[in-house]
Amino acid sequence: MPLPRTRFVLIETSHAGNVGAVARAMKVMGFDDLVLVRPRWPDVLGRAEARERASGATDVLARARCVATLDEALEGMTHLCATVMTPRDFGPPTRSPRAHFKLLLNQELPALDGQASEADFVQKSELAVALLFGSERYGMTNEDVYRCHVALSIPTNPTYGSLNIAAAVQLIAYDWCQALAAHGGGWGAQAPAGVPDHAPADAAQLGAMLAHWQQALVAVGFLDPAAPKKLMPRLQQLFNRAQPSVEELHILRGIARAMQDAVVGGRNR
Structure with missing residues (x-):
C-alpha cells in the first residue's frame, strides 16, 4: 500500500517552548508537517524560546503553519487520530497508538469495527494521517475528539498519566515511525503526490x-x-x-x- 502523509496538529498551544520541543521530537522521527491551530502567540514559530527548544529542528518550524480553524489544519487529511489521557464515554474507539497503527497499516480496521467491505479496503490504501494534540492545560475538547476516527491513549502509570505535550508527540511519533518501518516505509515516509479518484474525502x-x-x-x-x-x-x-x-x-x-x-x-x- 502507498505510505501515508503524516501531519502533526497542535490545538491552542500556550507555551512557545513546547512548540519548539514538538518540532524537535518530530524531526528526530523524520516528520516535518506541523500545523498550529490558534496558538496563544501568533508569532510563536519565530519566538526565541521556540527556536531554542527546537535544538536544530528550526527547519521544521520554518515549514510549520499557524491557522485559525481546525478545518484548515485538516485539509487533505483522511484519517484523524485524537490524543486523550482517559477514554471518553462517547465518541471514537480508544486504542493504544501501537495497536491502532498496526491495525491501520494492516488494513484490519473495517473487520475490527464490523464494517468490512471491498470499498473499505480500497479506500484505506490511500491514507493521509493527522495526529491531533490539545492544549497543555485542557487537552482536546469533546467536539474535536468526536471528529476523529480513533482516540489514542498512551499506556502510562494509572496513578499518574500526565505527559508533557512534546513527550506525547515523541512517543506517538516513535510508534507511528516503527509501524511505517515495518511496512517498508523507513523514516518519515510520505505518500506520492497523485491521489486516485476513489480516495476518501478529506x-x-x-x-x-x-x-x-x-x-x-x-x-x-x-x-x-x-x-x-x-x-x-x-x-x-x-x-x-x-x-x-x-x-x-x-x-x-x-x-x-x-x-x-x-x-x-x-x-x-
Missing part, C-alpha cells in the same frame, strides 16, 4: 458536508437545535467509518439541498 470536506446536513435536518424538523443531543457526533462517526469519496459527498450534499428546497417549496404553496 476531513475538511467531510466537515462541510456534515454542516450542510445539520442545516437540512433542522429545516425538515428532524434536528432540534435547542436540544441536539449527540445526533451530529453520531453522524460524524458513521461517516468516519464509511470513508465516503468526494463524489459520494457531492451526492450527500445534493440530498441535503433537496431537503432544504422541499421545505422552501412547501412554505411557498
Whole structure:
C-alpha cells in the first residue's frame, strides 16, 4: 500500500517552548508537517524560546503553519487520530497508538469495527494521517475528539498519566515511525503526490458536508437545535467509518439541498 502523509496538529498551544520541543521530537522521527491551530502567540514559530527548544529542528518550524480553524489544519487529511489521557464515554474507539497503527497499516480496521467491505479496503490504501494534540492545560475538547476516527491513549502509570505535550508527540511519533518501518516505509515516509479518484474525502470536506446536513435536518424538523443531543457526533462517526469519496459527498450534499428546497417549496404553496 502507498505510505501515508503524516501531519502533526497542535490545538491552542500556550507555551512557545513546547512548540519548539514538538518540532524537535518530530524531526528526530523524520516528520516535518506541523500545523498550529490558534496558538496563544501568533508569532510563536519565530519566538526565541521556540527556536531554542527546537535544538536544530528550526527547519521544521520554518515549514510549520499557524491557522485559525481546525478545518484548515485538516485539509487533505483522511484519517484523524485524537490524543486523550482517559477514554471518553462517547465518541471514537480508544486504542493504544501501537495497536491502532498496526491495525491501520494492516488494513484490519473495517473487520475490527464490523464494517468490512471491498470499498473499505480500497479506500484505506490511500491514507493521509493527522495526529491531533490539545492544549497543555485542557487537552482536546469533546467536539474535536468526536471528529476523529480513533482516540489514542498512551499506556502510562494509572496513578499518574500526565505527559508533557512534546513527550506525547515523541512517543506517538516513535510508534507511528516503527509501524511505517515495518511496512517498508523507513523514516518519515510520505505518500506520492497523485491521489486516485476513489480516495476518501478529506476531513475538511467531510466537515462541510456534515454542516450542510445539520442545516437540512433542522429545516425538515428532524434536528432540534435547542436540544441536539449527540445526533451530529453520531453522524460524524458513521461517516468516519464509511470513508465516503468526494463524489459520494457531492451526492450527500445534493440530498441535503433537496431537503432544504422541499421545505422552501412547501412554505411557498
